[in-house]
Amino acid sequence: MIRICYFARLAEELGCREEELDSGFDTVRxxxxxxxxxxxxxxxTLSDGKLMVALNHTMGSLDSQPADGDEIAFFPPVTxx
Amino acid sequence: xxxxxxxxxxxFDIGAEIRHFQQSRTEIGAVATFTGLVRDLNLSDKVSSMTxxxxxxxxxxxxxxxxxxxxxxxxxxxAMVIHRVGKLLPGDQIVFxxxxxxxxxxxxxxxxxxMDYLKTQAPFWKKEETASGSRWVDARETDSDAAERxx
Numbered sequence: 001m002i003r004i005c006y007f008a009r010l011a012e013e014l015g016c017r018e019e020e021l022d023s024g025f026d027t028v029r030x031x032x033x034x035x036x037x038x039x040x041x042x043x044x045t046l047s048d049g050k051l052m053v054a055l056n057h058t059m060g061s062l063d064s065q066p067a068d069g070d071e072i073a074f075f076p077p078v079t080x081x
Numbered sequence: 082x083x084x085x086x087x088x089x090x091x092x093f094d095i096g097a098e099i100r101h102f103q104q105s106r107t108e109i110g111a112v113a114t115f116t117g118l119v120r121d122l123n124l125s126d127k128v129s130s131m132t133x134x135x136x137x138x139x140x141x142x143x144x145x146x147x148x149x150x151x152x153x154x155x156x157x158x159x160a161m162v163i164h165r166v167g168k169l170l171p172g173d174q175i176v177f178x179x180x181x182x183x184x185x186x187x188x189x190x191x192x193x194x195x196m197d198y199l200k201t202q203a204p205f206w207k208k209e210e211t212a213s214g215s216r217w218v219d220a221r222e223t224d225s226d227a228a229e230r231x232x
Contacts, residue, residue, distance in 0.1 A: 007134060075206070
């Protein structure tokens with residue numbers, strides 16, 4: 001299993017803060033493509049070119065390779081400080 | 082390991098924080114600090130309040146990593162970040178960074194570096210409440226440029 005978390009604008013648009021899915025994605029890109037196939041709002045929200053990704057609390061990219069037990073987070077560009 | 086991070090809802094007293102930070106460490110010759118506040122105006126709209134969301138766990142980890150980079154790059158004696166989350170009002174303190182070194186140059190530069198990296202790397206998101214409703218604050222290009230110059 002992998003845990004997937006969504007934050008801020010993404011969580012609001014998707015109406016989802018976290019979920020668990022069976023692992024088996026070669027890359028985060030594959031995972032995103034699968035999520036987009038759910039249709040709207042997933043399709044357009046996850047198509048944002050500025051989407052940021054973290055794996056186990058460390059910044060990653062669409063090329064990152066998730067492993068079983070990982071926590072993968074999607075969020076918009078950060079705006080703290 | 083020097084460098085400490087605090088994420089909290091409560092306000093903080095910068096005088097007390099600085100005193101505690103430098104207490105009985107006579108090798109410190111310079112302490113620089115930065116305090117960030119909530120403004121009442123953004124994009125020409127009056128902001129009535131702001132809510133800060135973050136990613137518990139990753140926030141602490143990313144800030145700790147930023148402090149460690151700063152400590153190594155400028156030979157800091159210590160560094161600290163306090164960042165508030167939850168609902169804040171105009172004039173409220175949001176963030177506090179302090180750095181300590183033997184001489185001022187390192188403390189000044191490291192303090193600025195920490196803020197520039199925090200702005201682009203630490204998972205916080207601001208949502209502003211205005212008279213016309215609430216909106217997520219967009220990331221600014223100038224913040225990315227500010228972080229880039231340290232590379």
